[in-house]
Amino acid sequence: MITNSTELSTYSQNYKTLSNLEQEHGSSFYLLDIDRLQMNYKKMETAFKSRYEKFIIGYSYKTNYIPYLCKELDKLGAYAEVVSKLEYDLALKIGVVPTKIIFNGPLKTKYDIETALNMGSILNIDSTYEMKYVKEHCLQNPDTSFKVGFRVNFDISTNGVSPLVEGFEKSRFGMCVENGSFQLVWKQLKELPNLKITGLHGHFSTANRSVSTFEKITQSLCDIVKEYKLTDLEYIDIGGGIFGEVPRSLISNTPTFDDYGEAVCKIMNKEFGDKKEKPYLILEPGISMVANTFQFVAKVVETKNIRNETFVLVDGSVHNIKPTMHKKNLPMRVIRSSVDDGSNRSDTYHIVGYTCLEKDYLACDVKSQMPLIGDFIIFENVGAYTLVFNPPFIKERPAVVAFYDGKTTIARKKESFKEFFNDKLYQF
Numbered sequence: 363m364i365t366n367s368t369e370l371s372t373y374s375q376n377y378k379t380l381s382n383l384e385q386e387h388g389s390s391f392y393l394l395d396i397d398r399l400q401m402n403y404k405k406m407e408t409a410f411k412s413r414y415e416k417f418i419i420g421y422s423y424k425t426n427y428i429p430y431l432c433k434e435l436d437k438l439g440a441y442a443e444v445v446s447k448l449e450y451d452l453a454l455k456i457g458v459v460p461t462k463i464i465f466n467g468p469l470k471t472k473y474d475i476e477t478a479l480n481m482g483s484i485l486n487i488d489s490t491y492e493m494k495y496v497k498e499h500c501l502q503n504p505d506t507s508f509k510v511g512f513r514v515n516f517d518i519s520t521n522g523v524s525p526l527v528e529g530f531e532k533s534r535f536g537m538c539v540e541n542g543s544f545q546l547v548w549k550q551l552k553e554l555p556n557l558k559i560t561g562l563h564g565h566f567s568t569a570n571r572s573v574s575t576f577e578k579i580t581q582s583l584c585d586i587v588k589e590y591k592l593t594d595l596e597y598i599d600i601g602g603g604i605f606g607e608v609p610r611s612l613i614s615n616t617p618t619f620d621d622y623g624e625a626v627c628k629i630m631n632k633e634f635g636d637k638k639e640k641p642y643l644i645l646e647p648g649i650s651m652v653a654n655t656f657q658f659v660a661k662v663v664e665t666k667n668i669r670n671e672t673f674v675l676v677d678g679s680v681h682n683i684k685p686t687m688h689k690k691n692l693p694m695r696v697i698r699s700s701v702d703d704g705s706n707r708s709d710t711y712h713i714v715g716y717t718c719l720e721k722d723y724l725a726c727d728v729k730s731q732m733p734l735i736g737d738f739i740i741f742e743n744v745g746a747y748t749l750v751f752n753p754p755f756i757k758e759r760p761a762v763v764a765f766y767d768g769k770t771t772i773a774r775k776k777e778s779f780k781e782f783f784n785d786k787l788y789q790f
């Protein structure tokens with residue numbers, strides 16, 4: 363479909379356009395903003411690359427692996443950061459070259475490890491059991507040379523306070539540096555003549571995503587490189603977990619890409635500035651790359667009053683926009699079917715969903731002119747951990763429509779009964 367607007371926000375502001383999309387895709391669907399995605403990518407790349415040239419963005423597939431999105435990121439130059447064979451195979455299917463796939467994650471089979479080693483993908487092993495597979499494979503193929511990286515785990519707390527999400531004291535990922543687990547694996551693998559230890563990986567999910575945490579991660583990784591004399595080092599991978607451009611209504615005063623870039627690259631330059639062969643710096647953004655590139659559009663089906671509370675029922679569910687069910691209202695817009703002065707109507711309302719769960723609130727205590735039946739509500743910032751977590755619960759999955767330069771493309775069709783209850787999978 364060709365339209366006159368080149369910006370998604372202007373485009374989706376028009377009731378008629380949403381109506382047309384509804385004809386094709388049903389009364390709820392996602393919109394993917396490709397211009398926004400490109401902007402995020404460029405901004406992030408510039409923030410780091412302008413300060414440290416050898417910089418790689420490895421997009422975290424698990425955050426949102428709509429193939430159309432992953433392919434767009436591949437075109438922009440991103441590596442694919444995957445944490446399962448499923449994601450690895452997706453990267454291959456959309457045409458990512460194997461050497462641009464970063465294979466992380468706590469669970470890898472012998473087959474996964476062999477594939478990654480043979481294909482020359484960036485493989486970061488997470489635990490000791492993976493070492494066994496690597497070792498076996500190297501010994502069985504003595505004439506081929508392979509590369510491996512380690513996900514390491516070290517204390518990142520400050521004054522005894524852990525910055526990890528949900529108050530976790532210790533991360534469960536990677537190999538512990540302090541207790542010698544990492545050292546044990548390193549010792550065994552460095553003896554293999556056809557294996558090079560080429561990288562270190564440190565990803566931590568922290569609650570406040572602070573710049574100082576990233577300084578700590580970067581510095582600790584550099585210190586391990588020096589302590590263990592990793593002379594074949596090709597990359598330092600500081601993981602993901604930075605803030606993107608977050609709407610003020612959700613959190614204010616978050617660091618910018620430049621703030622992170624400045625802090626991290628300063629350390630990289632200090633550590634490697636005088637080296638002829640500098641290692642790559644890898645960042646694995648998820649949320650920060652895609653959260654603000656998706657919107658969810660849902661039509662108002664009913665408005666009702668129950669003992670003085672007003673409920674606006676939409677063809678959507680909290681699962682579509684915030685599967686973690688956090689309490690904050692997302693930024694949203696009401697696209698009205700008709701001009702209406704809104705007088706004599708409640709101006710505080712809840713937006714509730716189609717499921718039979720009492721807690722299915724898409725937004726609570728919204729204070730604005732109440733929507734009417736037939737209006738559309740657009741929820742913004744729904745790109746991260748929504749479509750991938752979105753259980754096909756009670757209804758089929760909605761469509762995803764990509765918008766770029768005034769044109770729309772179907773990135774995913776609305777799921778049908780046949781696809782939902784696949785004959786090949788289920789016994790009827």
Ligand SMILES: *Cc1c(COP(=O)(O)O)cnc(C)c1O
Binds near residue numbers: 443604648
């Ligand atoms: C989830 C994850 C990311 C992305 O994290 P965000 O907080 O979404 O940026 C990056 N790397 C690894 C290893 C992950 O597990």
